[in-house]
Amino acid sequence: MTQPLSRLLEHVLDGEPAIGDEIDEIFRRADRLRRRRIQALIGAGLVVVAVIAAAGYALTSTLMPTAGRPAVPAVSAGSAVPAGSAVPAGSAGVPRGTAGSTPRPSTGADPVLGLLAPIVDGRKEHIYPRPPERGNGWRQYSVTDQDGTPRGTVAVAVYATGKNVCFPVLAAPHRCARVEWAPAGVVYVRYDDEKDPDWQVHQTIARRISDGRTIALMATGERGDDNAAAAKPGLTGAQIEQLATDRRLFDAFGKDEDCFGPSSGACPAFKVPVPSTED
Numbered sequence: 001m002t003q004p005l006s007r008l009l010e011h012v013l014d015g016e017p018a019i020g021d022e023i024d025e026i027f028r029r030a031d032r033l034r035r036r037r038i039q040a041l042i043g044a045g046l047v048v049v050a051v052i053a054a055a056g057y058a059l060t061s062t063l064m065p066t067a068g069r070p071a072v073p074a075v076s077a078g079s080a081v082p083a084g085s086a087v088p089a090g091s092a093g094v095p096r097g098t099a100g101s102t103p104r105p106s107t108g109a110d111p112v113l114g115l116l117a118p119i120v121d122g123r124k125e126h127i128y129p130r131p132p133e134r135g136n137g138w139r140q141y142s143v144t145d146q147d148g149t150p151r152g153t154v155a156v157a158v159y160a161t162g163k164n165v166c167f168p169v170l171a172a173p174h175r176c177a178r179v180e181w182a183p184a185g186v187v188y189v190r191y192d193d194e195k196d197p198d199w200q201v202h203q204t205i206a207r208r209i210s211d212g213r214t215i216a217l218m219a220t221g222e223r224g225d226d227n228a229a230a231a232k233p234g235l236t237g238a239q240i241e242q243l244a245t246d247r248r249l250f251d252a253f254g255k256d257e258d259c260f261g262p263s264s265g266a267c268p269a270f271k272v273p274v275p276s277t278e279d
Contacts (some may be wrong), residue, residue: 143234151234155268
């Protein structure tokens with residue numbers, strides 16, 4: 001009825017190594033188990049690192065979207081030359097042969113310069129504020145060649161005049177000059193003097209009929225050399241006329257600016273002064 005004990009126990013050791021190799025097989029199994037555990041730990045560690053990195057990137061992108069991006073400098077749309085251009089040597093207040101460090105302001109910050117700069121730059125020259133550079137109703141600039149050689153000064157002023165302004169006649173101080181008509185209701189007289197080798201002048205005085213505002217714009221050559229070539233203005237008489245009769249030049253000054261006002265004593269010295277109002 002019952003089987004012998006040896007038969008009952010003979011299947012217990014199925015799959016076990018032979019008696020002679022049982023010790024080596026035990027160590028081999030233990031080594032394989034250890035390697036599997038190490039591989040499992042390494043794999044789990046890599047997964048944790050990947051999850052941390054992905055979470056960090058997501059948080060950085062969400063909370064600080066611009067972190068690490070270089071700032072883009074703002075560019076002035078109206079600027080004609082780089083803002084770091086230096087004030088030329090030979091300008092008033094800057095000894096000849098030395099370089100100033102004052103940058104030319106943006107043409108957006110100085111609407112008068114915004115109108116002058118394209119004309120001057122088109123002649124392959126440069127224009128900069130000339131100290132003293134501005135006041136109530138007036139501006140003053142230096143012009144240089146590409147190599148920095150001074151080409152004189154451009155001065156402009158605005159005046160609040162009345163209806164009956166008399167444009168002067170150089171040869172007859174007590175007479176009024178006959179005006180020329182420019183578009184958009186602007187009358188003007190052009191004064192050019194290229195005979196003086198020390199101070200050649202291109203000047204236009206223009207008046208806007210609608211409100212009586214009067215502009216004086218003058219380009220002169222570099223003074224003091226008694227040299228006709230050096231004294232030649234940086235802008236031609238035709239260019240000065242074009243600029244002075246441009247309605248935008250009247251509007252480039254503030255509504256309350258007037259060189260007859262409190263700072264009239266600091267206004268530029270024009271070759272042909274703007275006459276006072278005659279109502």
